[in-house]
Amino acid sequence: MLDKVKDLYQEIDHYIVSSPEQLEQFRMRFISRKGVITELFEHLKTVPQADRRAVGQELNGLKNLAQERFDSFSQLIDEQRSAANNAPPVDLTLPTIPNLTGTQHPLTLVRQRIIQIFERIGFNVADGPEIETDWYNFGALNFPDNHPARDMQDTFFIEKSENGSPSSDVLLRTHTSNVQIRLMERQKPGTAFQPIRSIMPGRVYRNETISARAHCMFHQVEGIYIDRNVGFKDLKDTLYHFVKEMFEPGTQIRFRPSYFPFTEPSAEIDISCQICGGKGCNICKHSGWVEIAGSGMVDPQVIANCGIDPEEYTGFAFGMGIERITQLKYVVNDLRLYTENDVRFLRQFEGL
Numbered sequence: 625m626l627d628k629v630k631d632l633y634q635e636i637d638h639y640i641v642s643s644p645e646q647l648e649q650f651r652m653r654f655i656s657r658k659g660v661i662t663e664l665f666e667h668l669k670t671v672p673q674a675d676r677r678a679v680g681q682e683l684n685g686l687k688n689l690a691q692e693r694f695d696s697f698s699q700l701i702d703e704q705r706s707a708a709n710n711a712p713p714v715d716l717t718l719p720t721i722p723n724l725t726g727t728q729h730p731l732t733l734v735r736q737r738i739i740q741i742f743e744r745i746g747f748n749v750a751d752g753p754e755i756e757t758d759w760y761n762f763g764a765l766n767f768p769d770n771h772p773a774r775d776m777q778d779t780f781f782i783e784k785s786e787n788g789s790p791s792s793d794v795l796l797r798t799h800t801s802n803v804q805i806r807l808m809e810r811q812k813p814g815t816a817f818q819p820i821r822s823i824m825p826g827r828v829y830r831n832e833t834i835s836a837r838a839h840c841m842f843h844q845v846e847g848i849y850i851d852r853n854v855g856f857k858d859l860k861d862t863l864y865h866f867v868k869e870m871f872e873p874g875t876q877i878r879f880r881p882s883y884f885p886f887t888e889p890s891a892e893i894d895i896s897c898q899i900c901g902g903k904g905c906n907i908c909k910h911s912g913w914v915e916i917a918g919s920g921m922v923d924p925q926v927i928a929n930c931g932i933d934p935e936e937y938t939g940f941a942f943g944m945g946i947e948r949i950t951q952l953k954y955v956v957n958d959l960r961l962y963t964e965n966d967v968r969f970l971r972q973f974e975g976l
């Protein structure tokens with residue numbers, strides 16, 4: 625019987641209670657009238673008279689220990705319960721914290737839309753370096769040596785000599801036309817000609833003071849199509865399609881003769897003003913027309929510069945500013961907004 629009492633001492637010592645259910649189990653086992661300790665007291669009369677007093681004392685000690693433990697476990701559980709009850713109540717009338725999702729930048733939206741429109745008529749997307757040599761940015765495109773675009777005022781050269789003139793011919797590209805040259809050069813002499821039908825979106829750089837109407841970094845999408853029998857009609861068809869897909873229904877388009885060093889003939893493309901519908905406003909300078917792109921038939925000399933026979937292959941090219949298209953589509957009147965990361969501006973494009 626003493627062994628049994630010692631085992632119970634051990635058991636109570638190691639007992640852990642952390643929930644009301646466990647507290648009840650402890651009570652049933654050690655405290656209640658059907659518990660093990662009551663049972664042992666009932667067996668006390670079977671213990672020989674000589675030992676009864678000593679065993680009785682042990683049993684009383686056990687009973688007191690069980691009660692002490694039960695009291696402290698009860699206190700612990702009560703404290704847990706009141707801590708849970710004192711937690712501030714949930715106020716169901718409070719407004720929820722809005723789940724803010726990011727927005728796509730308007731230039732990303734417009735660039736993706738332009739790519740989508742041209743991909744559906746068979747153009748693929750090409751990429752090229754933003755740091756370029758004079759040849760790919762100017763020379764191969766028929767820019768004469770004395771062309772003003774080559775001036776330090778307009779172009780960022782990577783290295784300058786002490787007197788300020790460019791000491792190398794490495795520069796930040798001023799347009800994405802360098803990719804056109806690289807695409808044409810990729811044709812391997814002696815193998816079958818692979819028609820080129822690509823658009824090239826990307827960043828370009830000009831040495832301009834940043835203002836509402838000018839920036840030193842902006843985005844272009846150029847396109848080129850070189851194959852046998854590509855004519856001006858194909859250029860017109862392609863750009864008519866683009867304008868129809870990109871802008872409001874009923875938008876008018878016109879081709880205006882122009883000059884670029886790398887195309888002949890050249891044309892600038894105007895569309896009827898998206899803001900006033902052609903009636904005249906500040907955006908279109910009251911003419912009813914806004915310019916969106918430059919284009920033309922690729923100059924045979926440029927084709928020859930890339931090692932392709934201009935007698936056999938012809939093509940057209942076009943280029944437009946993504947900022948410009950975005951301005952017309954969403955009436956953005958200050959170029960600086962695109963790079964200032966003002967959330968009040970960016971949030972307006974949520975869900976587009």
Ligand SMILES: [Zn+2]
Pocket residue numbers: 897898899900901902903904905906907908909910912913
């Ligand atoms: Zn207008």
